[in-house]
Amino acid sequence: MNTEELKARARVMKALASPVRLKIVDELSRGERCMCELQPLFPMNKSTLSRHIAELKNVGIVGERREGVRIFLRLQTPCILDVFDCAMGVIRSEAKRQAMLTKG
Amino acid sequence: MNTEELKARARVMKALASPVRLKIVDELSRGERCMCELQPLFPMNKSTLSRHIAELKNVGIVGERREGVRIFLRLQTPCILDVFDCAMGVIRSEAKRQAMLTKG
DNA sequence: AGCATAGTTGCAAAACAACGCAACTAATTT
């Protein structure tokens, strides 16, 4: 695997490496949302939220569609949700390992 | 989805959000390796490489087994490789979108 | 014990990401 491909993959992973952005993705997994709908769910300045969304758009995870003043966001790549299953697998197996260590 | 779960997922993603660590995972996908085998592939100080490996171990993506002086590393969670397929999907679909924009 | 190989850790410097504020653009309404 070459350097450029590794960098490209890392960019995608990096976009998902934030609780805020994962929450956005989770929200979008249940349907289209505009930023104004997401805002109440995130206790932060709208500029910050906008930048988080921009990061997801930049790597192609999230797509958009303008409707009047509002911009509706949607998941561009559904397999992202499978990634979460794997992440949970890692988390569970790590929890198990930790439990083993503690118990003996 | 609650905050703790989001944070846990983000930690896993963060561990994968680096070209260096992705290359380590890629290498381990072809079998066990010790750090001394990985080192020639990475143009960096061994302390830096060690820390990258530690990050993958910390979240439970990589496991280890000591054999004499050497510590053999292995992928703890094979589904990580599916994650890469998805990442490639995102990259490809984004490349396509970019091409559309350029062409018209 | 002394030495070699494998890997880790403390520390400080440099690079990078997240954040809020304020000022901005864009579509729509009055």
Added chain:
DNA sequence: AAATTAGTTGCGTTGTTTTGCAACTATGCT
């Protein structure tokens, strides 16, 4: 044209990550 709602961007601050260097621990060999 002015106001409103939705979203973006420049800028400075603060926190986090990556890095090399040097010193360290751990296992095995002579």
